[in-house]
Amino acid sequence: MSSVLQKLISPLASTPAEPPRNKVTVVGVGQVGMACAISILLRDLCDELALVDVMKDRLKGEMMDLQHGSLFLKTSKIVADTDYAVTANSRLVVVTAGVRQQEGESRLNLVQRNVNVFKSIIPQIIKYSPNCTLVVVSNPVDVLTYVTWKLSGLPKHRVIGSGTNLDSARFRFLMAERLGIHASSFNGWVLGEHGDTSVPVWSGANVAGVNLQKLNPEIGTDDDSEQWKATHKAVVDSAYEVIKLKGYTNWAIGLSVADLTESIIKNMSRVHPVSTMVKDMYGIEEEVFLSLPCVLNSSGVSSVINMTLTDAEVGQLRNSADTLWGIQKDLKDV
Amino acid sequence: MLITCWYLYISARSIAKHYLNMASILQKLITPLFSGPPELPRNKVTVVGVGQVGMACAVSILLRELTDELALVDVMEDKLKGEMMDLQHGSLFLKTSKIVADTDYSVTANSRIVVVTAGVRQQEGESRLNLVQRNVNIFKHIVPLIVRYSPNCIIIVVSNPVDVLTYVTWKLSGLPKHRVIGSGTNLDSARFRFLMAEKLGIHPSSFNGWILGEHGDTSVPVWSGTNVAGVNLQTLNPDIGTENDEENWMETHKMVVDSAYEVIRLKGYTNWAIGLSVADLVESLIRNMNRIHPVSTMVQGMYGISDAVYLSLPCVLNGGGVASVVNMTLTDDEVSQLQESASTLWDIQKDLQDV
Numbered sequence: 302m303s304s305v306l307q308k309l310i311s312p313l314a315s316t317p318a319e320p321p322r323n324k325v326t327v328v329g330v331g332q333v334g335m336a337c338a339i340s341i342l343l344r345d346l347c348d349e350l351a352l353v354d355v356m357k358d359r360l361k362g363e364m365m366d367l368q369h370g371s372l373f374l375k376t377s378k379i380v381a382d383t384d385y386a387v388t389a390n391s392r393l394v395v396v397t398a399g400v401r402q403q404e405g406e407s408r409l410n411l412v413q414r415n416v417n418v419f420k421s422i423i424p425q426i427i428k429y430s431p432n433c434t435l436v437v438v439s440n441p442v443d444v445l446t447y448v449t450w451k452l453s454g455l456p457k458h459r460v461i462g463s464g465t466n467l468d469s470a471r472f473r474f475l476m477a478e479r480l481g482i483h484a485s486s487f488n489g490w491v492l493g494e495h496g497d498t499s500v501p502v503w504s505g506a507n508v509a510g511v512n513l514q515k516l517n518p519e520i521g522t523d524d525d526s527e528q529w530k531a532t533h534k535a536v537v538d539s540a541y542e543v544i545k546l547k548g549y550t551n552w553a554i555g556l557s558v559a560d561l562t563e564s565i566i567k568n569m570s571r572v573h574p575v576s577t578m579v580k581d582m583y584g585i586e587e588e589v590f591l592s593l594p595c596v597l598n599s600s601g602v603s604s605v606i607n608m609t610l611t612d613a614e615v616g617q618l619r620n621s622a623d624t625l626w627g628i629q630k631d632l633k634d635v
Numbered sequence: 636m637l638i639t640c641w642y643l644y645i646s647a648r649s650i651a652k653h654y655l656n657m658a659s660i661l662q663k664l665i666t667p668l669f670s671g672p673p674e675l676p677r678n679k680v681t682v683v684g685v686g687q688v689g690m691a692c693a694v695s696i697l698l699r700e701l702t703d704e705l706a707l708v709d710v711m712e713d714k715l716k717g718e719m720m721d722l723q724h725g726s727l728f729l730k731t732s733k734i735v736a737d738t739d740y741s742v743t744a745n746s747r748i749v750v751v752t753a754g755v756r757q758q759e760g761e762s763r764l765n766l767v768q769r770n771v772n773i774f775k776h777i778v779p780l781i782v783r784y785s786p787n788c789i790i791i792v793v794s795n796p797v798d799v800l801t802y803v804t805w806k807l808s809g810l811p812k813h814r815v816i817g818s819g820t821n822l823d824s825a826r827f828r829f830l831m832a833e834k835l836g837i838h839p840s841s842f843n844g845w846i847l848g849e850h851g852d853t854s855v856p857v858w859s860g861t862n863v864a865g866v867n868l869q870t871l872n873p874d875i876g877t878e879n880d881e882e883n884w885m886e887t888h889k890m891v892v893d894s895a896y897e898v899i900r901l902k903g904y905t906n907w908a909i910g911l912s913v914a915d916l917v918e919s920l921i922r923n924m925n926r927i928h929p930v931s932t933m934v935q936g937m938y939g940i941s942d943a944v945y946l947s948l949p950c951v952l953n954g955g956g957v958a959s960v961v962n963m964t965l966t967d968d969e970v971s972q973l974q975e976s977a978s979t980l981w982d983i984q985k986d987l988q989d990v
Contacts, residue, residue: 304882306835308871309863339691339907343698362902369894369908371832372825372839373915470727477726480661484727508664516663527659539724547717552694553724560728 321349321378323566326388326430328422329398330354330363330381333438336555337395338367344559345375346566351388352381354398385425391433392599393565394426395558396449399439404544411440416448416632423452434565434601437576438463438558442495443625444632446576446590451635459601462576464592465491467557468499469574471536479532480508490574491536492592492608494621499592500614501533561597568599577602579622583615587626591618676704676733678921681743681785683777684753685709685718685736688793691910692750693722699914700730701921706743707736709753740780746788748917749781751804754794759899770794771803771987778807789920789956792931793818793913797850798980799987801931801945806990813956817931819947820846822912823854824929826891834887835863845929846891847947847963849976854947855969856888916952923954932957934977938970942981946973 325347327334334352341347350367354360364381371379380387388394399415419439426435435453437446437460446462453460468491470484477487488507493500503521506513519525521533543550564571575597576590582605585591594606610618629635680702682689689707696702705722709715719736726734735742743749754770774794781790790808792801792815801817808815823846825839832842843862848855858876861868874880876888898905919926930952931945937960940946949961965973984990 302881305868305872305875305884309866309868310835310837335907336694339694339910340698343695358901359903362898362900363907365894365898366902366905366907369822369826369829369898369905370911371829373911377838467724471724474724474726480665482665483732511664513660513664517660520660529660539720543717543720543724545717546713547721548714550721550724552690552718552721555694556725556728 320390321347322392323347324349324351324391324393325562325566326351326353326391326394326426326433328353328388328394328396328426329439330356330360331397331401332549332551333401333554334395334397335363336551337397337438337558338363338555340555340559341562342367342374342376344563346559346562347376347393349378349380350376351391352379353383353385353388354381355383357383385429388426389429391426391430393436393562394430394433395436395438395562396422396426397438398422399445401440401549405541412444412628413632415439415441415445416635419445419448419452420634423449427453427455433459435460436463436558436561436565437461438554440495441628443576443590443592444628447578447588447625447629448632448635450578450590457578458603461561461595461597461602462495462590462592463554463558463561464495464576464590465493465499465574466561466592467554468495468536470553470557471539472501472533475532475535476506476529482508490594490608491533492574492594493618494591494625495576497537498617498621498624499533499537500617500621501536502608502610502614503529504609504611504614564597565599565601570596570598570603572606573597575602577605579618583610583618585619585622587622587629589622589625589629591621591625675745676702677747678702679704679706679746679748680917680921681706681708681746681749681781681788683708683743683749683751683781684794685711685715686752686756687904687906688756688909689750689752690718691906692752692793692913693718693910695910695914696917697722697729697731699918701914701917702731704733704735705731706746707734708738708740708743709736710738712738740784743781744784746785748791748920749785749788750791750793750913750917751777751781752793753777754800756795756904760896766795767799767983768987770796770800771990774800774803774807775989778804782808782810789814789816791816791818791913791916793909795850796983798931798945798947799983802933802943802980802984803987803990805933805945812933813958816916816950816952816957817850817945817947818909818913818916819850819931819945820848820854820929821916821947822909823850823891825908825912826894827856827888830887830890831861837863845949845963846888847929847949848973849946849980850931852892853972853976853979854888854892855972855976856885856891857963857965857969858884859964859966859969919952920954920956925951925953925958927951927961930957932960934973938965938973940974940977942977942984944977944980944984946976946980
């Protein structure tokens with residue numbers, strides 16, 4: 302008695318199932334991880350999505366909920382497990398695991414809590430996907446990207462921190478709003494530390510190539526009558542503001558991670574402000590990760606754009622590097 | 636004296652500088668060509684309720700680039716503002732240039748589509764029908780406001796129990812029945828197609844199967860219509876969906892019914908699948924596509940149903956709403972299941988206050 306399947310469908314070739322070509326793993330199924338997952342799915346970026354977490358029920362529930370949407374998606378395989386074997390053969394692994402910022406807590410205060418979590422996660426990721434590219438999202442992202450790099454043993458071009466990709470997106474949105482244009486038509490970069498001491502590169506801010514600092518030489522300074530500096534301050538305060546209002550942030554970071562994923566998976570060589578190893582640049586002598594404009598493609602960070610920064614901006618980057626190294630040197634077991 | 640002169644000089648210099656540079660960056664950078672009132676949105680979507688379901692609908696709609704303006708409404712001011720800001724911060728990556736939110740419904744004006752997700756959610760183990768009166772009271776406040784600001788909109792009701800609440804929305808809105816749609820069994824059918832397709836090793840979009848009737852425990856899988864590439868499964872296995880079926884295909888439908896309870900048990904709520912399915916409906920409506928979806932519509936007069944109830948049938952959706960309904964060839968048993976659902980729903984509806 303043959304089954305419906307046997308009557309309906311005749312296999313042509315009984316070869317083993319093809320391994321995935323564009324598999325993405327998301328580690329951590331909290332609000333940020335799931336926002337990354339849904340953004341990646343809705344942008345049709347991967348042929349297989351794997352989710353990992355320690356909370357078994359939540360993990361299974363999230364996987365089922367996504368699978369139930371399969372009719373509307375182009376990602377035919379969505380899997381999840383607490384065992385990292387499910388992540389094997391990933392091209393890209395997005396790490397959102399760890400504890401989140403509490404209201405009023407600065408990112409740097411999260412550090413040791415998250416380092417301990419990473420010590421159990423990173424070696425497992427590498428074990429099953431030795432050739433992957435890692436995108437670290439958990440905060441404090443610059444320190445944790447350094448930690449990930451050390452724990453993974455991967456070359457530095459394969460470990461990226463989401464860094465100031467989100468800060469720059471917020472900056473471009475807020476600046477563009479003031480000018481009545483779309484965020485994508487405003488060019489502006491926020492570099493350095495993702496956090497309170499991020500550096501808005503006012504000298505590069507432009508619309509259609511028209512440099513804003515030429516129109517207003519005081520832009521970004523305290524003397525500026527238009528107070529453009531307040532816009533960068535709003536970027537720094539953004540996360541705290543949204544956390545205060547709704548308890549966490551997830552949509553913007555999810556969309557920004559999908560944007561990075563697209564450049565890497567599609568080998569696009571687009572330039573993004575992401576956290577990379579900056580030792581020996583701008584006079585920085587320590588092994589720290591800070592955000593600079595990086596060319597992203599299938600190999601990860603293939604190159605870095607050399608910015609023309611003012612002395613003050615270089616000084617700010619060096620200060621961030623010192624602050625980060627101050628934290629990193631005291632970390633245990635990295 | 637010298638110091639006074641110096642100070643006079645400095646202030647004169649800064650006043651001069653101020654006057655010379657009075658034009659802002661905006662004025663120097665951008666010259667308006669046209670100063671009329673801003674264009675009205677053409678494809679505005681409002682989502683009422685910024686809980687997990689509402690936000691999943693919102694982000695799915697944004698990522699599918701369906702709307703030129705998205706409005707969010709809720710009663711919780713801080714949460715609402717936080718969600719709006721979080722979406723706005725992603726604007727660089729989106730093609731929806733206006734995202735607004737307010738507790739005041741005037742922010743929803745001129746919407747083409749309003750997705751209603753407001754209300755209280757199913758608790759673990761609670762059946763959808765038990766939510767009813769709680770949500771009716773909320774809708775009495777919401778629906779008239781929606782219609783006041785968007786009198787020509789199409790309303791998609793998602794809140795549970797969806798069939799009853801779509802009826803309630805229709806009555807409270809005064810809109811014609813083709814403009815009030817319940818998300819209905821669109822999600823059940825999507826889950827059914829996913830689970831069936833998994834068993835057959837194909838993509839859900841290649842498995843055709845419809846679940847109709849009540850979104851909930853008594854939904855009706857139309858086994859007689861299930862097919863792949865036109866090959867009818869019931870023809871291959873006449874026992875399909877019955878107790879006698881050796882392959883126990885009816886188990887798959889049972890899994891569909893249990894799905895929501897299972898996911899709620901595991902993660903506390905469901906949101907992604909319903910969000911994706913709502914975006915799918917919005918796409919058909921906004922793009923005037925005439926695609927057929929199983930959604931909840933007013934079925935009085937069909938299949939021997941005499942009560943004014945909403946149940947899911949295959950509906951042709953386009954820019955006007957529900958343009959038409961497909962007449963299914965159902966077995967007597969399937970028809971009586973629909974009739975039973977209709978009676979169950981009418982029993983609840985007839986006792987509702989102020990509808």
